[in-house]
Amino acid sequence: MDVIADNLDSYLGGIAVTLWLSVLSFLLAVAIGVVVATFRVSPLRLARTLGAVYVEVFFSLPLLVWALLFFFGLPKVGIAYPPFTSAVIVLGTFTGALVGEALRSGINTVPSGQGEAARAVGLRFWQVLGLVVLPQALRTMIGPLGSILLALVRNSAVAAIAMSVDDLMWRSDQLATSTAQPVAVLTGTFVAYLILTVPGTWLVNALARRYRFTR
């Protein structure tokens, strides 16, 4: 296990990149998700269709295919981003579809009587949404959004490997080859990912329990 001790810097650096990549991608994903969810409940049929198409495309396209298409395809039409930026865009757009669906189904868990009652007492559209529907919906979304974030941490490995971003996974792959000790190196990576994600899982579960209510 000396390999891990000798390359601890590499692991820690990789963990930092993985975290940073995941956080930035998640912010982008939430922004996209909000737009997608809004489109999907919009009164405009065209907007609903566009939202649905977006979600279906990213539900149907494997992440690696999208990553390769973006990273190696776009330069062919003269648009090239550095690897890290590409990885953020790829992960953010992909995860945005998941977030959009989570938000939409979260809003749907609020009984329609709530919205109708709010209308009946004279609240305007944004008041209904902001004061009545979203506060209730957000509580049910903690669990799903948390697991989407954790899935994003795992998915970041795919994007990083595809685009040679020096995250935990990419560095481990390099290290496994250069040290010729793949078993030790990758076991270390396994543990590193557990350290990254398991406390997150506990936190998400605790939060979801804390804010859960029974209707």
Added chain:
Amino acid sequence: MTVASFLDPPGPRGRRRQQIATGVTAVVVVAVVVVALRRLADRGQLDGDRWEVFAQRSVWTFYLRGFARTLQAGAVGGALSLALGLGLAFGRLARGRPVRWAATAWIEAFRAVPLVLLMFFAFLGLPRLGLDPGPFWSVVIGLTGYNSAVFAEIFRAGILALPAGQTEAADAIGLRYWQSMRFVVVPQAARAMVPAIASQLVVLLKDTSLGALVSYEELLRRAQITGEFARSPLQALAVAALFFAVVIFALNHLARRLERHRPTPLAAAEIPPETLLTTGAVRAA
């Protein structure tokens, strides 16, 4: 529900505004498509000779055989994951502590790490331990490691979601643990689980494309090979992407139909939507 219920039906002015908004959106969409196509055309990516490879029948058979290998690895991985997942679910629900802890540790650990890492471990690490799985089994091992944990959680949630009265009744008429599982719990829980299992199987099939990273020659890897060979990587990849998108879209659609046409709606035994989301099978209607 399509439109938010807290929206009032629009009056004449509202309808007019909606028509304008629709028009603007349509113009924007068309503009984006036109710009994209023009860029592709300007860079010669739409030229006939870039797509020439696909005039050959052999390229299509190469792709189709690649997809057959995607399905192969997906089917073997899916079957093993389901079997192992069932075992793990019973393990986690078992009364004996060592079994319960072992199953819980497996589930929590394998659910938390990237699938690619498991594939890489099988592909690079296992040969050092005197067991060379080769690309196909590396893919299957990776898929099984991760998905067995996910399926175990789906099964467990399905079993736990069944009203306690069912097992109590089974106990009361003198059934043993395995009998009550076999005749009472599993048959009812299975119905509620079908949609979640179907969605997760589609996710599993999508993840099979990660095999390209461990040189398993499935559809994506073959698209890369074709692209290099024909010097049109974008086109080769785009065709594969379209292929994946169409097939997986159809499968997703089927999985969702299962959700709607559930044979016996057992309202109380429905798996709560959070569970579906935690397991990655996001598909709440």
